[in-house]
Amino acid sequence: MNDDLTLDETKLPEIHHVGLFQKLIIKIQALSKQQRLGIVMAVLVVIVVSIFIGIFFLTKTPSNPIVTPTLVIKNPQITPTNPEEPKNMILSLNGEKVTETRYKEITAKRPLAIVVENHPDARPQIGLDQADIVFETLTEGGITRFIAMFYSKEPTVVGPVRSMRKYFLDFTGGLGNPVYMHVGYAESTNPEANAIGALNTGGYNTLGFTNIWWRASGRSAPHNAYVSTKDLWAGALERGWTTAAVSSLWEFKDPEVTPNVTNPNISVDWGAWADHGFDVKWQYDLTQNKYLRFYDNTAHTDELSKNQYFANTILVLFTQQQLADDGTARITIKTNGTGKALVFEDGKVIAGTWYKESAKDYFRVKDAIDKVVQFNRGLTWVMVVPLDSNVTY
Numbered sequence: 138m139n140d141d142l143t144l145d146e147t148k149l150p151e152i153h154h155v156g157l158f159q160k161l162i163i164k165i166q167a168l169s170k171q172q173r174l175g176i177v178m179a180v181l182v183v184i185v186v187s188i189f190i191g192i193f194f195l196t197k198t199p200s201n202p203i204v205t206p207t208l209v210i211k212n213p214q215i216t217p218t219n220p221e222e223p224k225n226m227i228l229s230l231n232g233e234k235v236t237e238t239r240y241k242e243i244t245a246k247r248p249l250a251i252v253v254e255n256h257p258d259a260r261p262q263i264g265l266d267q268a269d270i271v272f273e274t275l276t277e278g279g280i281t282r283f284i285a286m287f288y289s290k291e292p293t294v295v296g297p298v299r300s301m302r303k304y305f306l307d308f309t310g311g312l313g314n315p316v317y318m319h320v321g322y323a324e325s326t327n328p329e330a331n332a333i334g335a336l337n338t339g340g341y342n343t344l345g346f347t348n349i350w351w352r353a354s355g356r357s358a359p360h361n362a363y364v365s366t367k368d369l370w371a372g373a374l375e376r377g378w379t380t381a382a383v384s385s386l387w388e389f390k391d392p393e394v395t396p397n398v399t400n401p402n403i404s405v406d407w408g409a410w411a412d413h414g415f416d417v418k419w420q421y422d423l424t425q426n427k428y429l430r431f432y433d434n435t436a437h438t439d440e441l442s443k444n445q446y447f448a449n450t451i452l453v454l455f456t457q458q459q460l461a462d463d464g465t466a467r468i469t470i471k472t473n474g475t476g477k478a479l480v481f482e483d484g485k486v487i488a489g490t491w492y493k494e495s496a497k498d499y500f501r502v503k504d505a506i507d508k509v510v511q512f513n514r515g516l517t518w519v520m521v522v523p524l525d526s527n528v529t530y
Contacts, residue, residue: 230269230288230312232389232514246370247342247378248288250315254299255281257414258360261440264295266447266516272308274521275458277466279412284308286315287366294441296363298350301332306341307472308521311499312386316373319345320362329469330461342378344369386499390511392426392449398484400530403428403451408523410458410468417520419451421484426513428481449515451481454491454500458523470521478502479528482513486530 226240227233230248248269253262255273265271268285276282284305285295300321309315322345323332336343349372350364373379401421406413419428430437430446437446455477461467478491480502489504500519502510522528 227389228269228289229386230286231516232387232512233289234514235289243289245380247373247380248286248313248315249366249369250284250286250305250309250312250317251295251364251369252299252301252305252317252319253283253285253295254297254360255283255415256360258356259297259299261438262296263363263439263441264292264366266439266442266444267292268516270312270517270519271448272305272519272521273417274304274308274470275407275411275468275523276302277468279407279410279415281407281411281415286312288313291366291370293365293367294363295366296350296353297356297360298362298364299359301336301343301345303328303330303332303335304470304472304521306332306335306339307470307496308500308519310495310497314342316369316378317341317343317345318350318364318369319343320350320359321345323467325461325463325465325467327461327463327467327469330463330467342373342376344372347372387502387517388509388511389514392513392515393483394423394426395483396423398423400481400486401484403481403528403530405453405520405522406527408458408525408527410523419448419481422447423484426483427515428518430518447516448518449482450512450517451479452500452502452512452517452519453479453481453526453528454519454521455524455526456521472496472521473498479530480504480510480512481530 222236222238224234224236226235226237228235228240228243235243253259253265255262262283264287265283265285267287267290269288269290270286272284273281282299282302286309287295298318298320300323301317301319302323306317317336322336323330324334325331328334335341336345349368350362352358353361353363355361398421401423403419404416405419406416414432416433418431418433420431421428425447427447427449428451430448438444439446457471457476458468461469473493473495475490475492478489480487480489487504487510489502489510491500491502493500504510
């Protein structure tokens with residue numbers, strides 16, 4: 138019995154050049170059955186004990202556990218941005234909608250009324266495409282001239298600037314007590330043609346007697362006088378000519394783009410006195426809902442911006458015009474009372490009547506059923522024509 142439990146190494150076969158694993162196999166084979174069973178049982182006990190130890194340590198909570206932080210997503214504190222300021226203020230001269238901030242900036246100053254000439258040597262002009270209102274009419278010699286009103290925009294250059302006519306003051310009466318700019322003036326024994334007399338006694342604010350303007354090289358005088366709106370507003374500020382109450386003038390509406398265009402082309406001449414080189418054509422552009430301006434078939438463009446002159450609304454006023462009878466070629470224009478009017482907008486025409494109570498009032502327009510005509514927002518071009526003017530459309 139004891140012999141079965143004793144390993145007698147003397148009975149092992151001689152081993153030459155065998156590996157460690159082979160030696161182990163040989164030794165195990167030399168063991169008795171009971172010895173081999175004991176070894177197997179011991180190995181199994183070791184394996185089972187190892188498994189239990191592993192489970193114990195894997196499931197045991199450490200005394201100072203390492204806690205992985207949990208990512209908590211909170212609603213971020215979003216600082217609200219200021220919403221875009223609404224355009225809920227309406228400018229009196231062109232009906233455009235602006236923000237309250239911009240409205241305060243614009244109305245802190247007076248409108249400017251600048252006389253711009255239209256002699257062929259003065260073309261192309263500068264700045265008329267940035268005006269709010271442009272008045273156009275005859276002067277002596279059958280030549281037309283403009284008086285352009287600036288309020289919402291500030292062109293750096295406007296011109297060429299020429300001399301004042303008395304009826305230019307009448308055209309702009311009631312339009313916010315504007316600051317006038319001109320280089321020269323008409324002088325006449327007829328009060329209706331005497332611009333200097335009206336300027337001196339009519340309570341008008343003018344910078345036309347200052348040196349704010351300059352002459353540009355490349356053109357001959359008198360067709361080379363120019364001004365800057367910035368300089369003019371600065372000059373007005375120095376003289377205390379600032380905020381003036383500009384009440385609502387014409388009634389304005391949003392453009393009505395429609396394919397139902399009935400009058401896409403307009404032609405205007407200036408009657409028997411006029412040189413036909415000043416006849417005007419307007420062509421309606423449906424894509425922009427604007428009227429583009431031509432002399433004959435030549436686009437009338439701005440020298441600086443290169444933009445073609447345009448109008449959102451064209452107002453044609455038929456007026457009584459006659460010689461001043463002062464020994465010159467000066468004319469007078471009857472600007473108060475009433476007369477025939479044509480309004481072109483949205484590719485259509487409205488026939489109506491204009492009326493103006495006094496020189497310091499502004500032109501009002503009603504249609505054939507006595508309803509006030511609403512103008513499109515934007516630039517209004519007013520053509521003050523003689524009674525015999527031929528307007529076709």
